[in-house]
Amino acid sequence: MQRLNQASLATLPANITAPKYAPVTVSSGILHFGVGNFHRAHQAMYCDELLNKGELKWGITGVSLRSPDMRDHLAAQDYLYTQATLGEQTQYKVVGALQHILVAPEDPQAVLSEVANSNIQLITMTITEKGYDLANGELNGTASGVAHDLLDLSQPKTIYGYIAAGLIQRCTKQGSKLTVLCCDNMHAGGEVVKAGVMVLLNQHSPETIAWVDENVAFASSMVDRVTPATSEQLKHDVTQALGFVDAAPVAAEPFTQWIIEDNFAGERPPFDRVGALFVDDITPFEKVKLRFLNASHSMLAAMGYLAGDQFIHEALRRSVLAQFAEQALKLNILPVTHVPQGMSGVTYIDEVLARFRNHHLPYAVLQVGTDSSQKIQQRWFPATDDALRVGRASAYLAFAVAAWASFIRKALENNDLNDPLSEALAQSSEITNTDTTDFATRMHGYLRLAGAESFDFYSNRAFMDRVTQCHISIEGLGVEQALSVDLALSK
Ligand code: CS2
Secondary structure: OOEOOHHHHHHOOOOOEOOOOOHHHOOEEEEEEOOOHHHHHOHHHHHHHHHHOOOOOOEEEEEEOOOOHHHHHHHOOOOOEEEEEEOOOEEEEEEOOEEEEEEOOOOHHHHHHHHHOOOOOEEEEOOOHHHHOEEOOEEOOOOHHHHHHHHOOOOOOOHHHHHHHHHHHHHHOOOOOEEEEEOOOOOOHHHHHHHHHHHHHHHHOHHHHHHHHHHEEEEEEEEEOOOOOOOHHHHHHHHHHHOOEOOOOEEEOOOOEEEEEOOOOOOOOOHHHHOOEEEOOOHHHHHHHHHHHHHHHHHHHHHHHHHOOOEHHHHOOOHHHHHHHHHHHHHHHHHHOOOOOOOOHHHHHHHHHHHHOOOOOOOEHHHHHOOHHHHHHHHOHHHHHHHHHOOOOOHHHHHHHHHHHHHHHHHHHOOOOOOOOHHHHHHHHOOOOOOHHHHHHHHHHHHHHOOHHHOHHHHOHHHHHHHHHHHHHHHHHOHHHHHHHOHHHHO
16 A cells, blocks of 8 residues: 555545645644654644635644654654544545654754744744653753753754854744744743753853843743554554555544644734634633643543553542542642633543543543653642642642552552653662551652652642651552542542
């Protein structure tokens, strides 16, 4: 069978949606770092719709910061790929928004030239939490990439390095204004990126800073669409449906949402024409997403793994876990979380859990469990501090933290842990006895690595004692049984 490419568009079956625009007419106004599945099923879909509406300058040049794999797959099919929407019905759409992919380690200068290119009005990124190299919420100057970029910016290693070095060139050329927009599940991602870029500019080119202040905006956004890793089954199904081989299709749920901080310096792509929302204050939207959707995802991932589930929807079939997730959000997190006007917290929570039940779109607990040391500091810790500060209930959050510690221990034991800190976590795991002090020591070790020391709950004796008790109970009884006997949860 032939490979999907431009020539195949003319002969696709009628039920497959294809680009309405001619690819040669499209130019890239966007440079995107991190061309993974999430980007391809989210932002690229919004761009694809813009292109369909004749907004032809919002094609995307992608940058892979590490692996050439995505470039290799997509270059062989003219950067076209299929997005499968998996719900009650299945829909296939061939997407043409990606124009090209640069692999940064192969040619760092090509990436810098794009950052400096005045046709690029918007730089976006989905590089996952660990891509930001933070420690306790601050730029980690000892992380190898950051340390490298602090010494030498000629061949950057980090997102901060690529943007800073590219901005130095853009400033020298007196290039056009530009917006840098974070599209990861991060609190105040725009500010995080700005802070890192400024550290590097201070070090290497302080004279560029005034130009950046004047010409570059750093913005945040709330992104949402459940997008699993591509399975062999999906490749097979897509190839059957198209009649052409697609080596890199991507599946996603029907739901999609993108709320963008309206803080642009360059031209603002009209994403509001295709369903995105521009808002002045992004913070409440970020909080709601992280504290409800991502928080419960991480809870279900840890607890589902402990119960023996492979997928999130399976964990939700266990009534104790389903009830836990719902109550944790409604009883512990909602009371301390400001929900934007016009939005109902309870409805949002119910809808999120209904989306997670979508069995047409299996989402692996180990995918959510990936990099959990970087995720829970965004998803659970701020709400936990808020609950303790105002004396509200926090028993579910304590149980979740304890379950996470058990998840780390068990995943290490099974060789399942995929985490940038897995070596350090493994060292913290080495306890000889199994009395309460040892359990507590191990758990504190894990939590320190996950950045807990910069949160108040970590020094709250009563809360941490409770976490330890829950951890011991989970280790002894298993997660479901531990939940059923945990009296504090019924209070
Ligand atoms: C998930 C997210 O894998 C994970 O950690 O919680 O990727 C989640 O699916 C998306 O944020 C949904 O928008």
